[in-house]
Amino acid sequence: MEQILKLGLILEQYGLSGSDFKILEFGSGLINHTWKICGTKNYILQHINQYVFKKPEDIAFNLELIGDYFQINTPKYLFVRPLPTLSGDSLVRGNDGEYYRLLPFVENSVTINEIDNPLFAYEAARQFGQFTFLLNNFDSTKLHYTLPQFHDLSLRFNQFQEARKTAEKDRMDEAEKEIKYISDNVDILDTYQKIITQHELPLRVIHHDTKISNVLFNQSMKGLCVIDLDTVMPGYFISDIGDMMRTYLSSANEEEKDFSKIQINEDCFYAIYEGYLSAMSSVMTPKEKQYFTYSGKYMIYMQALRFLTDFLNGDSYYHTTYPKQNLIRAQNQIVLLQQYINAEQRFCEFIQKSDINSSIYHN
Ligand code: GN1
Numbered sequence: 001m002e003q004i005l006k007l008g009l010i011l012e013q014y015g016l017s018g019s020d021f022k023i024l025e026f027g028s029g030l031i032n033h034t035w036k037i038c039g040t041k042n043y044i045l046q047h048i049n050q051y052v053f054k055k056p057e058d059i060a061f062n063l064e065l066i067g068d069y070f071q072i073n074t075p076k077y078l079f080v081r082p083l084p085t086l087s088g089d090s091l092v093r094g095n096d097g098e099y100y101r102l103l104p105f106v107e108n109s110v111t112i113n114e115i116d117n118p119l120f121a122y123e124a125a126r127q128f129g130q131f132t133f134l135l136n137n138f139d140s141t142k143l144h145y146t147l148p149q150f151h152d153l154s155l156r157f158n159q160f161q162e163a164r165k166t167a168e169k170d171r172m173d174e175a176e177k178e179i180k181y182i183s184d185n186v187d188i189l190d191t192y193q194k195i196i197t198q199h200e201l202p203l204r205v206i207h208h209d210t211k212i213s214n215v216l217f218n219q220s221m222k223g224l225c226v227i228d229l230d231t232v233m234p235g236y237f238i239s240d241i242g243d244m245m246r247t248y249l250s251s252a253n254e255e256e257k258d259f260s261k262i263q264i265n266e267d268c269f270y271a272i273y274e275g276y277l278s279a280m281s282s283v284m285t286p287k288e289k290q291y292f293t294y295s296g297k298y299m300i301y302m303q304a305l306r307f308l309t310d311f312l313n314g315d316s317y318y319h320t321t322y323p324k325q326n327l328i329r330a331q332n333q334i335v336l337l338q339q340y341i342n343a344e345q346r347f348c349e350f351i352q353k354s355d356i357n358s359s360i361y362h363n
Pocket residue numbers: 029030031052147209254303
């Protein structure tokens with residue numbers, strides 16, 4: 001009840017009266033808290049997690065800039081932009097000092113949590129590709145880094161090395177095999193460092209959280225748009241493609257404890273490739289095409305590293321519900337990475353031979 005009253009006060013700043021609406025918990029995000037506001041018109045209300053996002057104004061700044069750019073250049077593009085308050089702000093500070101924002105609810109849209117048909121991987125990759133493509137001429141350096149060094153693999157590796165120095169002995173012993181696997185596959189880090197030091201990839205506007213639940217579909221399951229734009233910032237395409245590989249290729253997700261269920265559906269790889277290129281191919285550089293397959297190794301390796309580091313640190317970042325959960329998540333990602341590496345040669349051969357004009361998904 002107290003919370004409903006609190007959210008009601010937030011709504012007032014948008015000229016809405018809380019008593020005209022039903023406030024329902026919404027979505028499955030772990031970082032921000034989300035409610036659906038139901039009335040004559042529906043909205044999405046979100047609380048921004050300041051433990052993760054230290055400067056919520058940076059998110060608001062980025063979305064304003066990008067929103068304006070879309071409005072001028074491609075006004076038909078569906079960009080789910082935070083709504084302005086009565087005084088024109090796109091972010092509200094509650095009496096509790098916490099930050100909130102209101103978004104329009106996209107009617108008749110559907111989200112999914114799992115990919116059971118490569119067509120969804122194609123549609124999602126096309127949406128993320130289109131987002132970056134439409135911002136190709138937008139100067140990405142104008143954006144703020146809402147999570148500085150978020151996908152900097154060198155930093156993640158250093159954090160892992162630090163955690164090894166300070167971890168409790170028990171945890172070090174339990175994670176021995178995984179620590180060895182990460183060290184044995186350090187060539188993935190070497191490749192990342194080469195990409196960065198030799199400026200091999202162009203900086204673009206990148207989403208940085210391409211999980212399937214961040215895509216809205218219409219009733220006939222065609223992609224509509226991308227959502228959850230807090231991590232939109234300058235970056236490299238390997239982040240978005242890599243996280244799609246990490247989360248779309250196997251129907252068993254990172255929480256799966258029965259590792260025999262982690263099976264790569266190679267058709268989903270091809271669907272991601274064809275979907276992304278259907279939007280991005282005209283602006284992608286030869287180097288980007290060359291690193292397409294690498295991107296999966298980069299993101300799966302980074303996530304294994306992050307879970308393992310958090311396990312060694314005594315589970316301080318990722319929420320856990322049972323002991324050793326972060327170690328099991330790291331093991332899960334290592335199984336996925338190994339399967340990806342086993343399939344890598346076929347992926348590369350597919351890309352060499354492919355002709356996106358004859359994609360089976362395009363219609
Ligand atoms: C976090 O909570 P969620 O799913 O939005 C994390 C991602 C990880 C993911 C792994 C800000 O995202 O980078 O890939 O967990 N986001 C942040 O489940 O750290």
